Amino acid sequence: MIAKLAITAHLLMCIYIFWSVFIRARWLDDRAHAKIRMVFCVLGAAALLGIAWPIARHWAPDVWSLTMLSSICLVQHVTGAKWCDGVPRQFVCRTRASDQGSSEVAL
Amino acid sequence: MPEPATTSVTAASVSATVLFVSILGPQAGPWALILMASVAGALWPLSGTRTNGNVEAAMLLLRCTLLALFFTGLIADYLESEYGLPVSDGLSLVALGIGAMGNGWSSFFSGFSGLMGGAAGVIFSRRDGGRNGKRDEQ
Numbered sequence: 001m002i003a004k005l006a007i008t009a010h011l012l013m014c015i016y017i018f019w020s021v022f023i024r025a026r027w028l029d030d031r032a033h034a035k036i037r038m039v040f041c042v043l044g045a046a047a048l049l050g051i052a053w054p055i056a057r058h059w060a061p062d063v064w065s066l067t068m069l070s071s072i073c074l075v076q077h078v079t080g081a082k083w084c085d086g087v088p089r090q091f092v093c094r095t096r097a098s099d100q101g102s103s104e105v106a107l
Numbered sequence: 108m109p110e111p112a113t114t115s116v117t118a119a120s121v122s123a124t125v126l127f128v129s130i131l132g133p134q135a136g137p138w139a140l141i142l143m144a145s146v147a148g149a150l151w152p153l154s155g156t157r158t159n160g161n162v163e164a165a166m167l168l169l170r171c172t173l174l175a176l177f178f179t180g181l182i183a184d185y186l187e188s189e190y191g192l193p194v195s196d197g198l199s200l201v202a203l204g205i206g207a208m209g210n211g212w213s214s215f216f217s218g219f220s221g222l223m224g225g226a227a228g229v230i231f232s233r234r235d236g237g238r239n240g241k242r243d244e245q
Contacts, residue, residue, distance in 0.1 A: 048144070
């Protein structure tokens with residue numbers, strides 16, 4: 001019973017992390033830093049791998065991995081407020097020529 | 108006494124896993140990895156494309172995922188029919204790569220054709236150069 005609860009919590013948190021990455025990737029485009037795009041893709045891939053892993057390997061999470069997952073969920077939830085109006089300015093490396101008339105570097 | 112909500116959530120997740128395994132049988136594990144790798148690969152083109160809403164972003168993600176699943180399925184079927192190789196976890200890397208290609212197939216093929224054209228140009232220029240050399244010698 002505890003193992004099933006742990007797997008369920010694990011799956012729900014992985015789904016939440018993937019959803020938070022999807023919401024951020026929906027705002028991202030080629031103006032953002034490539035490193036930012038890369039890390040969010042890696043986080044989403046890890047969350048998706050976490051969804052498939054209990055099926056593929058009959059694996060059950062332990063307390064430590066659940067703690068880490070819940071911490072990442074909290075970080076995503078708290079930082080999500082910064083993304084309500086789009087990509088945070090610190091993550092944008094350049095503006096499009098169609099946006100400001102030139103391809104100047106913002107940061 | 109367990110809470111009813113917790114029990115229902117647990118039952119739903121476990122029954123979904125049982126359903127997934129019962130449909131795909133022993134191949135459920137590799138195909139689950141391939142499916143998730145396809146979605147993970149599709150995140151890269153999604154993060155590089157400006158979309159106007161969640162629906163448009165979801166459609167882009169779905170399109171890239173289905174493309175990756177289709178081509179990975181073709182490759183898996185070919186490997187199984189020709190070489191007797193069963194579906195393995197390694198194909199998830201293929202699905203990841205195809206999903207990450209996303210909308211970049213036109214640039215991929217144009218780059219590939221440019222590479223082949225460049226290679227053909229080098230080969231034929233060498234042949235022409237050799238023939239010209241012989242002509243020069245004659």
